[in-house]
Amino acid sequence: MCDTCGCQLHDHHQHDSKVVEVNRSLLEANQKQADANRHHIEHMGAVAINMISSPGSGKTTLLERTIEALKDTVKIGVIEGDIETERDADRIRAKGVPAVQLTTGGACHLDAPMVHGGLHVLEHFAKGGGYDLIFIENVGNLVCPATFDLGEHRRVVLLSTPEGSDKPAKYPATFKSADLVLITKTDLLPYFDFSVEEATKESLRLKPELEILTLSATTGEGFDAWLTYLNNMLRK
Ligand SMILES: Nc1nc2c(ncn2[C@@H]2O[C@H](COP(=O)(O)OP(=O)(O)OP(=O)(O)O)[C@@H](O)[C@H]2O)c(=O)[nH]1
Ligand SMILES: [Mg+2]
Numbered sequence: 272m273c274d275t276c277g278c279q280l281h282d283h284h285q286h287d288s289k290v291v292e293v294n295r296s297l298l299e300a301n302q303k304q305a306d307a308n309r310h311h312i313e314h315m316g317a318v319a320i321n322m323i324s325s326p327g328s329g330k331t332t333l334l335e336r337t338i339e340a341l342k343d344t345v346k347i348g349v350i351e352g353d354i355e356t357e358r359d360a361d362r363i364r365a366k367g368v369p370a371v372q373l374t375t376g377g378a379c380h381l382d383a384p385m386v387h388g389g390l391h392v393l394e395h396f397a398k399g400g401g402y403d404l405i406f407i408e409n410v411g412n413l414v415c416p417a418t419f420d421l422g423e424h425r426r427v428v429l430l431s432t433p434e435g436s437d438k439p440a441k442y443p444a445t446f447k448s449a450d451l452v453l454i455t456k457t458d459l460l461p462y463f464d465f466s467v468e469e470a471t472k473e474s475l476r477l478k479p480e481l482e483i484l485t486l487s488a489t490t491g492e493g494f495d496a497w498l499t500y501l502n503n504m505l506r507k
Contacts, residue, residue, distance in 0.1 A: 300384075301382050302383075303383075304382075304422070305383040305419075305422040306420075307422070308383055308387055309422040309423075309424070311387070311390055312390065312405060312424070313506075315390075315394065315402055316401050316506060317346075317403055318405070318424040319404075319406070319407060319421075319422065319424055320404070320405070320423055320424070320425050320426070320427055320501075320504075321407045321409060321421050321423035321427070322406060322407065322427050323412075323416045323426065323427070323428050323445060324409075324428060324430065325412070326411030326412070328429040328434065328455055329429060329488055330408045330409075330411070331359045331363070331408060332488045333453070333497075334406055336494065338363070338366040338368050345502075345505065346400065346401060346402045346403045347402065347403070347404050347406065348368065348396070348397065348405045349363045349369070349371070349406045350371050350373060350386060350389040350390070350405065350406070350408070351370055351372045351373065352385070352407070352410045353374055354375050354376070354377060354378070354410060355374055355376075357372045357374075359408060360372035369397065371389045371392045371393050371396070373389050375410060379410055379415040380409060380410050380412060380415040380416040380418075380419055381410060381416065382421070383420065383421050386407060386421045386422060387422075393405065403506070404501065404505060407423060409421075413445050416445070417444045417445040417448045424504065425450045426448055426450050427449065427452075428445055428448075429452075429454075430452060430455065431456040432455070432457060432463050432465040433463050433465070434465075435463075436465045436473070439470055439473035439477060446473075447477045450482065451481070451483070452481055452482070452483045454471075454485040454486070455486060456487060456488075456489070457490075457493060458487040458490045467485060470483075471483050
């Protein structure tokens with residue numbers, strides 16, 4: 272285990288064959304549980320989205336606005352991942368939607384076994400009502416979460432304009448693993464040198480079939496396309 276970030280995969284002695292073996296079996300176990308989670312979610316009648324980004328890119332804010340827009344027509348549940356605190360789950364519950372807070376106690380990403388536990392709690396909260404759409408907000412981190420399938424149906428990576436448009440090129444594994452890249456906080460474009468064109472070009476260079484949307488949770492610009500994306504992925 273890595274001393275600095277607690278992550279199993281970024282051990283500074285990865286050349287040690289025993290460590291490589293442990294990492295491999297850890298990932299295999301994670302993959303098995305992720306596949307079971309996907310079945311579990313489908314059995315619940317739902318689809319799930321894994322949201323990944325740096326800390327503060329706007330994941331929870333996007334969820335708050337999305338819940339406001341869809342709450343009356345779509346049954347939403349949220350699993351929140353953070354190192355500490357219940358704050359994000361509290362923000363979601365304030366919008367009238369069930370939320371489970373998973374606190375990793377130091378680990379820099381969620382893994383499939385943690386999400387499995389979260390699904391059972393979410394089911395309990397549903398009181399038989401079920402869900403159409405389950406959001407899993409990962410721990411704010413643009414590196415470690417990329418490696419761990421959680422059992423989601425779509426992976427959305429957020430990139431906010433203050434972070435800089437060079438991020439897809441610098442964190443390729445995360446962007447490559449995405450289905451959709453959401454460029455957020457577009458209301459701040461006049462104040463930063465972020466180039467939507469560069470971020471788009473670099474993302475598509477990594478993965479030509481990536482979908483890319485831009486939006487601002489503050490002004491609502493670009494929100495219709497995001498809501499259409501969500502509606503299109505719902506199980507009919
Ligand atoms: N200007 C602007 N600010 C935004 C927007 N979306 C979110 N913010 C602000 O960005 C800050 C961080 O937002 P959060 O939604 O908490 O970010 P997060 O990705 O959930 O953060 P972590 O869970 O800590 O990783 C807050 O102060 C939000 O108000 C946006 O579209 N425009
Ligand atoms: Mg958050």
